[in-house]
Amino acid sequence: MNNLExxxxxxxxxxxxxxxxxxxxxxxxxxxxxxxxxxxWDKGWGNYGKAMAIKK
Amino acid sequence: MLPAITNKLAQDIFQEERDVKLLWHAxxxxxxxxxxxxxxxxxxxGSKYITNVIQTNATIIDDSWCEFFKKNDFYVGxxxxxxxxxxxxxxxxxxxxxxxxxxxxxxxxxxHEIDFVVIxxxxxxxxxxxxxxxxxxxxxxxSWVGINLEENECVNQREICDDDRVLRFWEELxxxxxxxxxxxxxxxxxxxxxxxxxxxxxxxNIDEYHLDLLASVAYNGDIVVLSPELxxxxxxxxxxxxxxxxxxxxxxxxxxxxxxxxxxxDFSKGVLTCKAECEYFxxxxxxxxxxxxxxxxxxxxxxxxxxxxxxxxxxxxIINQLNFQ
Numbered sequence: 001m002n003n004l005e006x007x008x009x010x011x012x013x014x015x016x017x018x019x020x021x022x023x024x025x026x027x028x029x030x031x032x033x034x035x036x037x038x039x040x041w042d043k044g045w046g047n048y049g050k051a052m053a054i055k056k
Numbered sequence: 057m058l059p060a061i062t063n064k065l066a067q068d069i070f071q072e073e074r075d076v077k078l079l080w081h082a083x084x085x086x087x088x089x090x091x092x093x094x095x096x097x098x099x100x101x102g103s104k105y106i107t108n109v110i111q112t113n114a115t116i117i118d119d120s121w122c123e124f125f126k127k128n129d130f131y132v133g134x135x136x137x138x139x140x141x142x143x144x145x146x147x148x149x150x151x152x153x154x155x156x157x158x159x160x161x162x163x164x165x166x167x168h169e170i171d172f173v174v175i176x177x178x179x180x181x182x183x184x185x186x187x188x189x190x191x192x193x194x195x196x197x198x199s200w201v202g203i204n205l206e207e208n209e210c211v212n213q214r215e216i217c218d219d220d221r222v223l224r225f226w227e228e229l230x231x232x233x234x235x236x237x238x239x240x241x242x243x244x245x246x247x248x249x250x251x252x253x254x255x256x257x258x259x260x261n262i263d264e265y266h267l268d269l270l271a272s273v274a275y276n277g278d279i280v281v282l283s284p285e286l287x288x289x290x291x292x293x294x295x296x297x298x299x300x301x302x303x304x305x306x307x308x309x310x311x312x313x314x315x316x317x318x319x320x321x322d323f324s325k326g327v328l329t330c331k332a333e334c335e336y337f338x339x340x341x342x343x344x345x346x347x348x349x350x351x352x353x354x355x356x357x358x359x360x361x362x363x364x365x366x367x368x369x370x371x372x373x374i375i376n377q378l379n380f381q
Contacts, residue, residue, distance in 0.1 A: 004335040004371075005254055011380040012255040018378055 057088070057275040059095045061302055065273065066099035068306040074105060081111035081133075082272070082284060090120055101128065111135060111175065113146060114161030115154050122168035132172045134162060134198070138189045142182050166197055173200040180206075183221045186228035194238055202242035203229075205365040207347060222365050226373030234377070243370045250339045251374070267324065269314055277302035279310055282323055283346030291349070294319040322355035323348065330358045340367040 001009070008015075069076050078100065086093065100106045109131040125132055136158050137143050146154040165172050174193060182189060193201050205222065226243070233241055272284045279300045280286045286297040299317050300310035314320050327342030334340075340363060347362035348355050 002335045005338065007375070007380060008251055008254050011375075011378070014380065015251060015255065015378060 061277045062096045063099045072308050077107045079109045115157035117161035117164045137176045139192045174198045175202045177204050183225045190232035200240040223369045226370050230377050247370045285346035326356040
């Protein structure tokens with residue numbers, strides 16, 4: 001892992017906390033926290049299938 | 057485009073028995089008129105292999121188009137850049153603003169209970185107004201927004217070259233989303249997904265990357281790969297990026313030999329250099345072919361303004377706003 005990736009991993013507890021607290025304080029499910037990289041055309045419809053799947 | 061092209065394409069897809077996402081876009085696909093569009097679409101009707109999406113500026117959406125979208129399960133994307141002041145570049149043939157017609161088209165979609173997403177172009181005028189932009193899209197009724205920062209590609213020569221302002225834009229946009237996450241933002245979503253992947257994968261492996269060929273078919277059946285923006289581009293050394301023609305061969309046969317195509321080879325070299333040099337590689341996966349070529353004239357190049365504006369600064373903004381140490 002490079003320095004940037006290590007920095008993100010090192011802050012995992014903070015990351016989890018930021019979104020755990022958010023989920024507790026809001027009735028809205030955070031739509032974007034999901035695994036997997038973008039698929040398809042990044043400038044167009046990448047991730048769209050996943051977005052629709054979650055919505056439905 | 058003639059129906060003969062889509063007939064042949066459908067024939068090849070059905071023979072291959074592969075799931076295919078058909079994205080009707082580039083220019084304005086609805087400008088063909090519904091009658092002609094139905095003729096183009098006819099060979100795909102009812103196919104279990106096809107998912108249809110259409111990207112449109114929505115200005116001519118009426119009840120007939122909505123009924124067609126619903127009947128055929130089309131996913132609909134609307135091109136709108138924000139509130140009226142952000143849409144000065146979206147004009148009709150006589151130069152009149154298209155904004156009100158776009159809103160009318162969106163209202164038609166809502167009347168027919170058709171979900172829609174948005175792709176928005178952000179230019180210099182919008183960079184300092186992220187909060188207004190986010191509020192607008194929340195009220196518009198879309199479920200998802202993709203943000204394209206204006207870039208120098210083919211016919212468009214304008215671009216954004218201001219790292220600090222771009223970083224502030226993403227920071228402000230992330231804050232707005234974090235406080236009120238009722239719609240999905242493609243760029244934020246992709247970055248957070250990568251964060252989570254990094255955090256949760258015991259054996260994070262970027263070697264799993266596969267080249268996304270993303271074949272685009274022109275009106276005359278010509279095929280280009282890697283980036284739709286290459287379609288119509290001029291590059292004699294690469295045969296203007298054309299790798300085949302639907303009328304003459306199966307698109308899947310073209311795919312089988314794609315690694316021998318000169319510009320695909322060059323792009324792959326560039327991706328490998330990105331992988332060796334760039335800390336953000338496991339997120340962006342080597343960038344976009346069209347940006348490499350139109351910005352540098354060289355597919356083997358690495359960082360582009362697109363990388364900085366739409367990948368790196370997004371990651372940096374989230375790291376800043378989440379107060380990572």
